[in-house]
Amino acid sequence: MGAVASPRLRRPAEVLRGLAGWVKGERGAGLFAAAVGLLVLSVLLPYWTLHLSAPQYPQGLDVKVYLTHVGGDVAEVDELNHYIGMAPLAEAAPVERRLSLVGVGIAALLLLLVRYTGRRVAWVLVIPVVLLPAIFAVDLFTWLVRYGHSLSPAAPIHLDPFTPPLLGSGIVGQFQVRAAFGPGWYLAVLAAALAVAGSAVRARGCRACQWASRCWAVCVEQRAGWHPGRS
Amino acid sequence: MTRTRFLTVAGAAGLAFVVAVALLAGRPAAQGQGADLLSVARSRGLSPDEARAALETYVPPGKYDEALMFASGGQGGQVLVFGIPSMRLIRVIGVFAPEPWQGYGFSNETKSVLQGTAPETVGPVTPLTWGDTHHPALSQTGGDYDGQWLFINDKANSRMAVISLKDFETKQIVENPNSAIDHGATVSPNTDYVFESTQYAVPFPKTKYVPLDQTDYNASYRGVATFWKFDRARGRIDPARSFQVELPPYWQDLASFGKGPSDGWVFVNSFNTERAIGGTLEHKPPIEIGASANDMDYLHVINWKKAEALVRAGKATVVNGMKVISLREAVAEGVLYFIPEPKSPHGVDVAPRGDYIVVGGKLDPNATVYSWSKVQQLIAARRFVGRDPYGVPILPFKEALAAQVKLGLGPLHTNFDDKGNAYTSLFIESAVAKWTLGPPYHPESEAWKVVDKIPVQYNIGHLATYQGDTVRPLGKYLVALNKWSVDQYRGIGPLRPQNLQLIDISGPKMRMLYAAPVGIAEPHFAEIIPLSKIKAWDVYPVGTNELTLKPDPNAVQPGKERIVRKGRLVEVWMTAMRSHYTPDHIVVSRGDRVVIHITNIERALDATHGFGLNAYNINLSLEPGKTETVSFVADKPGIYPFYCTEFCSALHLEMAGYLEVKP
Numbered sequence: 012m013g014a015v016a017s018p019r020l021r022r023p024a025e026v027l028r029g030l031a032g033w034v035k036g037e038r039g040a041g042l043f044a045a046a047v048g049l050l051v052l053s054v055l056l057p058y059w060t061l062h063l064s065a066p067q068y069p070q071g072l073d074v075k076v077y078l079t080h081v082g083g084d085v086a087e088v089d090e091l092n093h094y095i096g097m098a099p100l101a102e103a104a105p106v107e108r109r110l111s112l113v114g115v116g117i118a119a120l121l122l123l124l125v126r127y128t129g130r131r132v133a134w135v136l137v138i139p140v141v142l143l144p145a146i147f148a149v150d151l152f153t154w155l156v157r158y159g160h161s162l163s164p165a166a167p168i169h170l171d172p173f174t175p176p177l178l179g180s181g182i183v184g185q186f187q188v189r190a191a192f193g194p195g196w197y198l199a200v201l202a203a204a205l206a207v208a209g210s211a212v213r214a215r216g217c218r219a220c221q222w223a224s225r226c227w228a229v230c231v232e233q234r235a236g237w238h239p240g241r242s
Numbered sequence: 243m244t245r246t247r248f249l250t251v252a253g254a255a256g257l258a259f260v261v262a263v264a265l266l267a268g269r270p271a272a273q274g275q276g277a278d279l280l281s282v283a284r285s286r287g288l289s290p291d292e293a294r295a296a297l298e299t300y301v302p303p304g305k306y307d308e309a310l311m312f313a314s315g316g317q318g319g320q321v322l323v324f325g326i327p328s329m330r331l332i333r334v335i336g337v338f339a340p341e342p343w344q345g346y347g348f349s350n351e352t353k354s355v356l357q358g359t360a361p362e363t364v365g366p367v368t369p370l371t372w373g374d375t376h377h378p379a380l381s382q383t384g385g386d387y388d389g390q391w392l393f394i395n396d397k398a399n400s401r402m403a404v405i406s407l408k409d410f411e412t413k414q415i416v417e418n419p420n421s422a423i424d425h426g427a428t429v430s431p432n433t434d435y436v437f438e439s440t441q442y443a444v445p446f447p448k449t450k451y452v453p454l455d456q457t458d459y460n461a462s463y464r465g466v467a468t469f470w471k472f473d474r475a476r477g478r479i480d481p482a483r484s485f486q487v488e489l490p491p492y493w494q495d496l497a498s499f500g501k502g503p504s505d506g507w508v509f510v511n512s513f514n515t516e517r518a519i520g521g522t523l524e525h526k527p528p529i530e531i532g533a534s535a536n537d538m539d540y541l542h543v544i545n546w547k548k549a550e551a552l553v554r555a556g557k558a559t560v561v562n563g564m565k566v567i568s569l570r571e572a573v574a575e576g577v578l579y580f581i582p583e584p585k586s587p588h589g590v591d592v593a594p595r596g597d598y599i600v601v602g603g604k605l606d607p608n609a610t611v612y613s614w615s616k617v618q619q620l621i622a623a624r625r626f627v628g629r630d631p632y633g634v635p636i637l638p639f640k641e642a643l644a645a646q647v648k649l650g651l652g653p654l655h656t657n658f659d660d661k662g663n664a665y666t667s668l669f670i671e672s673a674v675a676k677w678t679l680g681p682p683y684h685p686e687s688e689a690w691k692v693v694d695k696i697p698v699q700y701n702i703g704h705l706a707t708y709q710g711d712t713v714r715p716l717g718k719y720l721v722a723l724n725k726w727s728v729d730q731y732r733g734i735g736p737l738r739p740q741n742l743q744l745i746d747i748s749g750p751k752m753r754m755l756y757a758a759p760v761g762i763a764e765p766h767f768a769e770i771i772p773l774s775k776i777k778a779w780d781v782y783p784v785g786t787n788e789l790t791l792k793p794d795p796n797a798v799q800p801g802k803e804r805i806v807r808k809g810r811l812v813e814v815w816m817t818a819m820r821s822h823y824t825p826d827h828i829v830v831s832r833g834d835r836v837v838i839h840i841t842n843i844e845r846a847l848d849a850t851h852g853f854g855l856n857a858y859n860i861n862l863s864l865e866p867g868k869t870e871t872v873s874f875v876a877d878k879p880g881i882y883p884f885y886c887t888e889f890c891s892a893l894h895l896e897m898a899g900y901l902e903v904k905p
Contacts, residue, residue, distance in 0.1 A: 068846075087846045090820055094893070167893055 038216035040126055042209030047119045049202040050140065054078055054115055057193035058147055061175070063088065063186040074100065075193065076151065078111040095184070096166025103154045118143060122206055127233050129226035130217035137210050141203045144196055152177050295755040299744060301328040309708060311721060311770045312378045312392055313742070318763030319373035321394055321405065326708075326719055326770055329744050329758035337403045337412045338373020338396045345852070345863035346412070347371075349870040351789050358401075358415055374398040376766045377427040377496075381472075385431040385501045385596075385713035389775035391477065393436045395427040402427060402436060402470055404479055408779050409865075411788055416479050419562035420448055420466050420486060426496045431505055431713075433472050435546065436479065439510050440465035443491035447561050459519050460631070463491040466566065467510060467544055477791075481564070485553045487544060487577060488569040490632045491517055493533070494542065496589055496655075501713055502596030504614045506547035509599050513586045515539045515630075534605065538639070539587065540580035540630070541601060543617065549577045573633045579621060580630060582639040584610055589655030589704070593664070593679055594713050598644055602653040602666060609653050609666050609677070611690070613644035645690040649675040654703065655767075657710030659717035659747055663693070665710070667702040667722065674698060674705060674722055674745065676752060696752040698743050701725040706768040707747065716772070720745040720752070723765050731759050740764050780847050782867030794869035796839035800824070812876075814838040818851040818864055820891040823884075826899030830876045836901075837873040842866055852887025855901065861887055879905035 057075035060083075064071040073083040081100045089099045118139040125133050160172040168184075175183065176190045217223060222231035283293035301307055307325030310332070315322050319339030325332050340347030340356065347356040357369040373396035381391035392405040400418035405411065418424060418438070425441040445452035446464035471483035492512040500507040518532025526532075549567050552558065552575055558565035572578040584606035591600045599612040619625075620642060626635040652670030659665065662683025666675050673695050680689035704723045708716040727741035739759035746753040782788070785797025798804075798815040803824045806813045812830045816823055818840055830836055842851050842864035853862040853870075857878060862870050886897035 084845075086843075090844070090846075094820075167896075 038126065039209035039212035042205045042212060043122045043125055046140065046202040046205040046209065047122050049198045049205065050115060050119050050122075050143075053195040053198035053202065054112065056195035056198065057082065058196040058199070059151055060191055060193045062189045062191075063183075064189075065185045065187070077195065078115065078147070079108055091184075091186075094166060094168045095170050096163030096168075097158055098161070098163075103158065104150065107150055114139070115143070122209075125209070125213065127230055129228050129230055130214060130220075130223070131226075132228050133213060133217075134210055137206045140199075140206045144199045144203060147196065147199070148177065148192075291753070295746075295753065298746065299327040299329065299756045301325065301330070306773060307332075309719070309770050309772050310776060311706065311768050312380065313706075313723070313760075313765035313768035314375040314378050314394060315762065316376070316764030316766055317372065317374055319375055319396065320763065321375060321378060321392065322760065322762075322765060323410070324742070324758065324768075326721070327744055327755065329721075329742065329756050331758070331760070333410055334762075335405060335410050335412065337375060337394055337405065338399075338401065338415070339371060342861050343863065344411070345861050345870070348860055349862050349872050351787065351870060352412075355412055355415055355789070358417055370399055372398070373401065376425065378767060378769055379427045379429045379436065380769050380771055381433040381474075382429050382431055382712065383433070387709060387712055387769070387771045387775060388433075389771060389777060390474075391433070391472075393427050393429065393472075395424055395438050397423055397425055397441065400424040400438070400440075402438060402479065404472075404477065406477060406791065407776055408791060409782070409788065410778065413789060414478050416470065416481055418466075418468055419564055420446065420566065421468065422448060424468070425494070426510075428497050428499055428508075429472075430499045430508075430546070431501045433474060435469040435484075436472055437497055437499065437508055437546075438468050438470070439494035439497050440467075440489065441493055441495065443493065446488065449562060454519060456517070456519060459491060460517055464569070465489040465491060465494045467494070467497075467508070467542070468564075469546060469549070485549065485558055485565040485567065486561075487549050487567045487572050489542065489578070490515075490569065490630060490634065492540065495587070498590050498592045498599070498711070499546075500592055500596055500614070501594075503618075504592060504596040504599075506545065508544045508546050509590045509592065510542035510544065511539070511583065511587045511590045511601065512542060513539050534586055537585055538582035539585050540634075540636070541583040541587075541590065541599075541612070543579040543581060543621075543637075544572075545577050548575060552577070569632055569634075573635070576621075578634055579637055580634050581612060581617065581637045581642050584608065589666075591656040591658075591711065593683070594658050594715055595682070596713075597682075598679060600656045600664060600666075602655055604652055604654055604669065607648050607651060607653070608646040609649050609656065609664070610646050611644045611680075612642050616644070617642050644680055647677050647690045647692065649677060649692060650695065655705055657705055657707040657720070658715045659707055659710065660715050661717060663747075665705060665707055665720055665747065667705045668695075669701060669703065669725075672698055672700045672702060672724075674702065674720065674752065676747070694750065694752050696745060696754060698722040698724055698745075698754075699726075699730050699741055699757070700728050704767045706770050708770045709772075711769065718746070718748050719770065720747045721768060721770065723768060725764070727759060730757065734761075781845060782865060784843055784845065784867045785841055785869050786867050788868055788870065794839075794841075796871060797841045797869040798839065799841075800843055810834050812836050816840045818842045818853070818886070818897075819844055820849065820851075821886070821893035821897040823853075823886075823897065823899045827902065828899070829902045829904065831904045832876060832879045834876050834903075835873065836876050837871060839869060839871045840864055841869040849890060850888045851890050851897070853884060854887040855884040856882040858882065858901075863888065876901070876903045879903045 057077050059076040061074040062071050072087055074088055075083040085100050121136040125136050155175045159174045178190055181188045225231050307328050309326040311324040311326050313322045321335040323333035336344050336346030346352045375394050376397045377395055379393045380387045394403050400421040402416050403412050404414040406413050421440040422444040423441040424438040426438055428437050443463040443465050445462050452458050452462040467487040469485050470479045473480045493514040495511040497510040514533035516533055516535045518529050520529040522528050552567055553565050558567050583601050584603040586605045587601045588604050589602040597614050601610045620637045627638045628636050649666050650668045650671045652668050654667045654669045656664050656666045662679050664677050675692050676694040677692045678684045678688055702722045702724050707720045708718050722743040724741040727738045730741050739761040742758045744756040746755050785793050787794035800817050803817055804815050812834050844866040849866045851864045858874055882901040884899050
């Protein structure tokens with residue numbers, strides 16, 4: 012047996028460069044793929060959480076708002092809410108919940124289409140994913156206002172209309188309430204950031220592209236790739 | 243600076259810092275409110291030992307006891323659950339008597355258990371409203387508590403109950419068809435069988451009338467050893483697979499299953515082998531005198547694996563629905579042997595390794611210890627010194643002995659610790675004796691010696707050490723179940739509580755820690771299990787039937803509540819939640835049969851509701867998730883409010899409704 016060649020040790024900078032290259036991929040493709048992955052993952056996680064604590068609930072109660080449904084201790088919170096005449100949580104945002112998956116799907120699909128589009132159109136496809144976290148927050152806030160301002164007058168306990176906190180702490184009855192965006196929302200924000208970063212990487216590549224002057228709606232280089240005969 | 247010198251300096255500086263912190267932290271604490279423990283103890287008149295005991299048993303609010311003690315509730319017909327070491331009464335479990343707090347005996351489900359009308363009941367069962375619980379037995383796997391089930395007998399009516407430790411509710415009661423009064427409940431090492439033995443002999447079969455005179459008593463009265471088959475998968479005793487062994491009309495008493503080398507055998511004490519039946523008005527000696535005439539009674543040694551095989555081979559006869567191995571068959575097949583034991587014993591307890599059998603003499607100052615290997619050899623060699631009037635072979639007393647240990651007056655019941663020691667209650671002496679077992683627990687030179695004794699207040703019956711009747715005793719704690727409290731509690735009238743005392747057995751000397759009065763009935767016997775072994779549910783999954791612990795077909799979801807009338811039957815599917823019932827009006831006509839299925843749709847811990855109905859003797863306890871059914875005939879016209887009997891919420895008083903019975 013011959014001597015075993017010792018493997019060449021790579022320098023950290025080299026490793027980082029390799030990693031960066033892998034993440035960016037060809038004109039940011041890796042970043043877009045990661046953004047799509049995070050977006051899909053975010054659907055499985057709560058976008059917003061509400062933690063309620065009171066003496067008789069040592070563990071506290073948690074409401075978890077996902078894009079598609081409400082989870083956590085909803086039954087108990089609904090039960091408590093009926094005393095102040097608040098509608099059941101699961102009845103909120105029926106249209107948004109039904110459309111959310113379609114919306115996220117379209118946003119993800121558009122990200123996947125970026126590589127086939129010309130540089131002047133590509134940034135348009137990134138808009139939905141960038142807006143998603145904001146749309147969620149605004150919509151949630153309108154529902155919080157609606158719920159807090161449409162308390163049943165027949166409820167046993169009369170409260171002045173109020174808006175539950177979208178973020179931060181508050182006190183409702185004996186409950187100390189803490190509201191925060193959930194891991195799903197943060198993943199969506201990260202997905203948006205990656206998509207923007209991907210766009211930037213791609214724009215740099217496109218500026219250097221030999222077809223730069225000729226591309227508009229469709230990426231000419233990709234089209235060239237589709238016809239392997241052309242140089 | 244050298245390395246060594248640096249370390250020295252650093253070490254000294256560190257030490258100085260620690261001392262400074264300790265001084266600073268200690269000073270304000272010592273002056274702080276209530277922080278000077280010594281002055282607190284002094285002001286309360288506590289001795290240093292008492293103050294220490296208080297610290298060792300105090301469980302602050304929000305913290306948990308390390309173990310649970312399941313004690314029988316005696317004439318209350320219940321099971322009592324205490325925390326150890328706090329000795330706080332944490333739960334009461336209704337078993338043989340209606341228990342309104344749990345709604346036990348009011349809903350159709352619990353009524354069927356209590357009255358024995360549930361499936362799998364044998365023999366004639368009358369709707370009894372009391373029982374006398376004596377011997378709780380936790381289920382075992384491999385001779386160790388597994389925390390799944392609890393069995394308890396009703397001495398007064400020869401019944402056995404099964405309690406699930408998932409929800410601490412009674413699931414089944416079976417009545418012994420061939421016995422009137424039973425004593426002892428004990429389980430085999432893997433809970434294949436729950437054992438009880440007859441106490442006071444009656445005609446066999448029980449349904450036959452035989453006059454009470456000596457000749458007839460001797461000829462036709464019998465005891466039985468009952469092996470209730472436990473079907474663990476279904477969580478029920480299966481009477482069809484249970485069996486009995488016919489015994490002479492001696493009064494059988496407590497029993498213990500063998501384990502390890504003695505697995506497959508069960509040991510049963512007896513007294514009144516004189517077969518005294520009393521007759522005080524006819525100037526015959528009372529039973530207590532007649533039954534104590536002989537110096538020896540018989541320890542029954544029963545080969546239950548052989549008996550089980552005989553039953554499988556079809557050698558049993560069916561008596562009142564139970565398979566019974568006859569006395570003749572038991573003798574012929576080598577199922578039953580006797581060994582003399584000092585008269586009127588009480589406890590028979592098998593050492594953790596299954597090698598010694600300890601009998602408490604009660605009227606004899608000794609703990610009599612039999613060696614299982616010697617007993618086995620005697621049986622194998624058929625070394626019999628004679629036979630009793632029923633032909634049962636008697637083994638020689640002296641040759642079966644490992645030792646007799648002189649403990650004191652009235653040795654009664656023995657448990658064990660993790661260091662090879664035995665603890666025996668001394669009834670007459672009002673004390674607990676700690677003594678050493680022989681090899682392999684202790685070398686011969688230290689074996690069979692009393693090493694400590696502690697007085698208890700007063701007249702101790704049974705005792706319980708931590709897991710003390712299993713193959714893995716844990717030592718640490720002993721609870722003395724004292725029958726009399728005499729002067730321990732004041733200002734409570736003539737009926738005195740029982741007195742349960744917690745004793746520390748972790749050191750060489752036993753130390754009294756705490757006493758808990760029990761003012762609701764008389765606990766006889768107890769078992770202590772680590773809390774970590776109990777995997778109880780916190781709430782039921784919504785719509786659970788408490789007997790099956792599975793979804794109840796009559797569970798109803800919110801929005802699906804309804805009232806359906808069919809002729810004279812009015813059936814209601816109701817939900818309960820904070821703070822209303824749906825529906826809250828039920829209108830029926832006089833004479834209608836009303837069936838109400840109520841589901842507590844709550845999921846929050848402790849969100850229990852009640853359902854108390856005026857004038858109809860109904861109260862239910864609906865723990866979160868439970869579905870219960872109650873039925874009654876609306877025979878009294880009028881307006882009857884029903885309401886939540888468990889304070890559930892701020893609008894608890896508003897949780898009410900009306901039953902309207904039209905004339």
